[in-house]
Amino acid sequence: MNYILFDGPSRNNLLPFTFTRPVADIRVGILTIREKWETYLATTTTTVTEDYLSEKYPMVEMEENIMINASCLPNIELVELITNLKENQAIFKDEELLAFFAKEAQEDINFDDFDIIDCPHDILKIEHTWDIFSKNGEAIKDDFSLLSKDRTSQAIPASNNVVAPENIFIEKGAKLEFTTLNASNGPIYIGKNAEIMEGTMVRGPLALCEKGVIKLGSKIYGPTTIGPHSKIGGEVSNTVIFGYSSKGHDGYLGDSVLGEWCNLGADTNNSNLKNNYAEVRLWDYQTQGFAKTGLQFCGLIMGDHSKCGINTMFNTGTVVGVSANIFGSGFPRNFIPSFSWGGSAGFSTYLTKKAFEVAPLVMERRNVKFTEQDKAILEHVFEETKSFRRN
Template sequence: MNYILFDGPSRNNLLPFTFTRPVADIRVGILTIREKWEKHLGYSTTTVTEDYLSNKYPMVELDENVMINASYLPNKKLVETIKGLKENQAIFQGENVIAFFTKETQEEVDFETYNAIEFNEPILKIENTWDIFAINGDAIQEDFDLLTHDRTSQPIPSSNNVLGSEHIFLEEGATLEFATLNASSGPIYIGKDAEVMEGSIIRGPFALCEHATLKLGAKIYGPTTVGPHSKVGGEVNNSVIFGYSNKGHDGFLGNSVLGEWCNLGADTNNSNLKNNYAEVRLWDYQTEGFAKTGLQFCGLMMGDHSKCGINTMFNTGTVVGVSANIFGSGFPRNFVPSFSWGGSSGFTTYLTNKAFEVAEVVMKRRGIEFSEEDKQILEHVFEETKKWRKN
């Protein structure tokens, strides 16, 4: 069977992260959503997404296909139900489509003609940006169980202080010495060739993905994920870093999500709680205003390729778009549009030729090419987000 992950109606609620990737390639827990589905299904997947992303994330369609809403995270029961789908069958949760069987020749799908299968089991789902950190603890536990089943951890070096060793898993090449690991409140996963430097204090649930680094004396409160090839120092609480991003120095990051190729300057801090303890509002790209989240704790949402200078201060519930460069004293506003250059005193447009120069250098340092496809995606984002920049 051919499995295709589609963005679904939550795509726009997940901006700025879905400006540069399909919903399926969001990381939550240890793995991306696509990686979860592929491990559960035992098959590779392709994607139905926005046209401007389709060159980098193409769709492969065969005579018979199962389409899966990428907002839903797989579990054993759901995967069994999906694998049992027949022609003209669809799985629903309430009014939401989770998955359906389709033929290549079907241009449009009329679900009125489908036999509906209601899925009433508990399931993890991301509908909004803040769900990424809000469900991260449950997602880490599910991924931990999936990745470590019937496997044995590398031994934990004796120099470390450890609580709950049975819930700690070290992949091959992981290194850690003179650290404190407390897995009594959730699992701790240290990925392949990842490093935990001396003096780090970790309380699970926590995932340090492959080739990622915790700097000296880092303080990590779960549920937190540090994605592949990322470097993190200072204090981090309930946050998700997708990958290839750095928070290399002291400073606080809490209830936040960072995309890829982000960099937070030394002593950058974000607020995750308003002084009056009121509900946090976040910028909504669809309504073009600030919308209620229902959350008391919510920090920073930062899109791919965005960066900030030393001592940057982010207010509660700040949304930063793609390829923004923020610096200077004071608090920048709570919504920083993509390709903005400046800070609390005002912004100008960060021109694509300058932004591309930086992206090329940054990615080359990690041995990755800044491709023509990457340029085309960012050029589209630049044009699409022009209306929110004032100049």
């Protein structure tokens, strides 16, 4: 069977991360959503997404296809329902479409003609940006069970101080000495060729993905995910970092999500709690206003390729778009549009010409090429987000 992940109605609620990727390629837990589905299904998947993303993330359609809502994270029960789907069958839960069987070139689908299967199982869904960190603990535990099943961890070096070693899994090539690892509150996963430097204290759940680095003397509170090739220092709590991003120095980052190719300057800090303890509101791209999150703790949401200088201070519930550059003293406003350049004193437009000089240099340091597809995506985002910039 051919499986295709579609963005679904949550796509716009997951901006700015879905400016540059399909919903399926959001990381939550240890794996991206796509990687979770491909592990469960034991096959590759493709994507239905925005037209401007389709060259980099194409759809492959066959004679028979099962379409899956990418906002839904897989579990054994849901995967069983989906793999047993037949023609003209669809799975719904609480009136939301989870998956359906589609024939090739079946453009007009009327679900009134389908046999509707109600999903009776609990489903973990990523429908808002803040779901990425607020549901990350459960996602780490699910992925840990998936990846460690019937496998044996590498031995934990004797120099480490360890609580609940049975909840720790170390992949080949990982390095860690003279650290404190407490997995009593949730599992700790240390990916292939990752490193935790001396003096670091970790309380799980933690996902440190392939070639990720936690620097000397860091303090990491779970649930936290540090994506592939990311370098992290200082104090981090309840945060998801997609990959290829750096917070290499002291400073606090909590209840936050960073995309790829982000960099936080030394002593950058974010607030995750308002002084009056009120509910946090976050910028909503659809309504172009601030939406209720239902959360008391919510920090920084930062899209791909965005960066900030040393000593940057972010207000509670700050949303930063794609390829923004923030610097200077004081608190910048809590919505910073894509391709903005500046800080609390004001912003100008960060022109794509300048951004395209920086991006290849940043990516080359991780041996990744800045492609024409990447350039075209960022050019589209620049044009799409013009209305949010004041200049």
